[in-house]
Amino acid sequence: MKCRGFRYCRVLTVEEAVESFVSCEGEARFLAGGQSLLPALNLRLSAPDLLIDISRVEGLRGITLEGSDLRIGALTRHVEVLHSPLVAEYAPLLARAARFVAHPAIRNLGTFGGSLALADPASEFPACVLALNAQIEIAGLSGRRRVAADDYFLGLYETALEPGEILTAVYIPAGRTWQRVCFDELSRRRGDYALAGLAAQATFRDGGEVLTALRLVFCALGSKPMRAQAAEAALLNTKVDAVAIEAAQHALSQDLSPDEAEDLSSAARLHLARVLLGRVAHALREGAC
Amino acid sequence: MSNASDIPFAKTTKYIGAALPRATAKRFLFGRGRYTDDIEVPRMLSAAFLRCPYAHARILAIDTTNARKFPGVHSILTGVDLARICRPWVGTLTHFAGMKSAPQLPLAMEKAVWSGHPIAIVIAETRAQAEDALEAIQVEFVELPAVVDALDGLNEHSALINEAAGDNLIYATQIEAGTIAQAFEDAEIVEADFIFGRHTAVTMEPRSILANFDPSTGRLDVHQSTQTPYQFQDVYARHFNLSEANVRVVAPDVGGSFGMKLHVYHEDMAVVGASIISGRPVKFTADRMESFASDIHARDHRVRARLAVSSEGILRGFDVDDVTGVGPFSTYPRTSVVEGNQVVRLIGAAYRVTDYRAALRVVAQNKNQMSQYRAVGHPVAFAVTEYLVDLAARKVGLDPFEIRRRNYLTQDMYPHTTATGYQIERLSLEICLEKLHEVMDYAAIVAEQERLRRTGVYRGIGIATYVEITNPSPAFYGVGGGHVSAQDGCILKVTQSGEIQCMISVTEQGQGTEAIIAQIVAEAVGTDIATVRVFTGDTDMTPAGGAAWACRGAGVGGETALQAGKKLKKRIVEVAGAILHCPAHHLTLVDGRIVDAQQHTRMTLRELAHLSYFRSDLLPAGRPAELTVAHHHGPSGFPFAFTNGIHGSLVEVDVETGIVKILKHWVVEDCGTVINPLLVEEQIRGGVVQGLGAALFEECRYSASGQLLNGSMADYLVPMACEMPDIEVYHVETPTRDTELGAKGCGEAGTAASSAAALNAVNNALSVFGASITQIPMTPERILRAIGAVG
């Protein structure tokens, strides 16, 4: 298929982008890496009148340390996240997850902000951002605001972004209080969206034996990145031994109730989430992530 | 044995059997491939199709008024417009007695019978404009109940797809040999119900056609991504009432075909019709979604099978029922019953079994058409056979290798006729079996498997035998009235500088046909391969022939080239003899040099060509220097050249997730004379990957209402490099004596039993849980259910 005709403009500032969006008669869309938007256009699933290319907007690219936060600009490519020494040091969870995101050709173009703006429930970065307790910076007509990841992901492809707003950056607490992170996923083919994915951040005390803080966020198991608080509770203040892991796996049915997917029943999806939880919890305990 | 000349063909090893890289690969690496979609001609229009969104629907009205006004639109045609100029086609053959199938026209008329059935064609300046206009066509449908599951289609209350037929049964047949009831008496019996999902070819280059009709001459020029240009020359001439000599079909570079591109598709017929009606060149290239919805699908079988075995592990008889769903009608011109027919005839073919019963029912469904795809019927037949043989081995306490040893056909039994009537010249089953045992290092991998099992790692080892139909004679289609050639033709000409041009009717879709033909011609003529150019895929330029289907390029095309080469060599030597005043039988041609009995070079082929073309005045009077020869060859002797081989598969099953990792795959194959081991091995490997795709990943999934659920590359999983194991290939050579070359086919051998080997390997891994799986693809969910991890 060929996409429907559209107008195109390239903007160089956030203000210009927002301005172009609100003054557009008809439907406008921002274009970042194009790795999700262009396939949608070519399938005629989406047919905006205007594409506003933000890929060269100043200041939206790059990874920096700002005070106690690691700032990742929205236009940072997946490949940059994968290889950044700053990410490896202050947000290693993202570096681990990045290698599960698509294939090299897509990672070379796809953007971190685009992934979060789209909020595909199967995507790795949204789950990580939620596990990392990050802040998401949004720019619109009325200026910039920050939204906690907990309040950002609202539903299926639905976020706190209002029409015409741009996701400009993500701020990740870089205090290094989290001692262990783990990202793992199950997929039938390498590079595919996962059957089940799990991002985890954990702190252990008592010589690294007892788990004292934990955020577990699943991808591909609901309409958005899914925090698993019942499972977290079952593991907190334990030594993450076999009994605790089993309790957490059991508790997972309170956190997740996946729909039947195309070739997986809801029972199988929950089963896979439990298996993954078991593997990730084990890895956290062993520090082998 | 056909003998084109009295010069015996010495099977030297210079080119035949040599591991030469293929010359054409370089062109692709340089980005110089030229596919149908790359071809642009003046005044060309692009086509797009409006397709039925329902699996089964009555069409009450089509309104194209608004759509016609869209920018760039030249015209919009519907079923009635094309029915005026196109004779309907019916996908039946007379040797399948009693089969019935509805006549087809390029576009749906009063009824659409699958979701994707083309209803209207828009031709416009660009494809994007044509697609814009599609959205403005209005169709009034009445959705009808759909037949989705083949078994449901047999139900007497089922909806009817072809009302005139009275039921949905396209074809049924029974085979009975020996005394089946007796075979099952006092025997151990193993049985299973199998489900084989639908999958499809997913060629890198999708289907594409550019039709260019010239109303002033009645000339039709078609460029088409096909493997069988001569067949389409015939089809277009007959169905559009054109002079066949005035129809040219060219297959430029073709990016994979696998049987998918030899069937008649509604879109292709509509594009040809649209060019005839508009007088403009019209191009259509299927996009990926259209490919999934309209390229033929493959398999779709439910098989219930039983095997009787004695307590000593001697196989006694097979009892098989196959129901296969083939879509709304039988495909033209080769039918959709060949696949099922081969399933019920190939089961057990490698074994000494004389008691046999099988029943086949071919059923219509409101799904995309199902027809011949690489290894037609073989993967199903061998998955059933080899699964049951393994089960029998377990039942009587034998190792999988041992039970095969005890039951294979052996060297003293040839020629052999199978219980289902196939005549087999000679196979090398036992040799391949022992070779596989050795190269797998069977004892070592079994020991490793046991060791790992104690650590919670579940590996499985599976083997699967195949017997493959190659070098087909007209027994396949011709005898049933099909306009499908089983012979091939070749023209060889010496150029003015003494190089060789070869125009041959076998075709190239990336498998290296042109490379092996060049090797054979160079060998047979006695010249340097660098001076041989092979041309294929143009009905104006080459003789007519079967082209590419059912593994025949090497066996049939190769023999054609060999005999043509010998003819040319004889001719060259005669001319040389006349020039040199020397008896021709004292001369021969070696590496492009005419040498005498003392091995002295008397002249070069270049000098001979120079004299023949530019100084014919110097040649003896009455001695025409005809440096062009033609030769045709069709299989004779055995109706098919059966090949054989065996696959081995080593897998690791993650019993928590149901995900299977394939660790290694081995194939020992016997395709007779190996012309180029590199190409045979690549054929095998590519085929193995397709079979492993079928075993683990590929499935066209339909909803209960007949909607294809996963018609995109994101949702339809093809195996990727990361998931594929190392594939080791070994050769055993048992040449056919029906030809001088001795080559049989190898193109389907990789696909024929790789899925069966993987199935057996996974089941071997699952056996410790007392679990088994008899459905492919073996998805995580299905494996988890088999183990009982998910209820």
Ligand SMILES: Cc1cc2nc3c(=O)[nH]c(=O)nc-3n(C[C@H](O)[C@H](O)[C@H](O)COP(=O)(O)OP(=O)(O)OC[C@H]3O[C@@H](n4cnc5c(N)ncnc54)[C@H](O)[C@@H]3O)c2cc1C
């Ligand atoms: C074959 C394939 C496999 C893939 N596999 C994976 C995978 O395994 N995991 C995964 O996570 N992703 C995967 N992706 C998606 C990929 O990661 C995309 O790059 C990403 O989802 C979107 O980023 P983008 O920059 O390409 O956004 P675009 O495609 O340009 O835009 C996507 C959407 O977000 C909006 N948008 C983009 N940037 C902003 C912004 N800064 N502010 C506001 N709105 C914005 C756009 O308007 C559009 O609606 C895959 C893609 C492909 C083609």
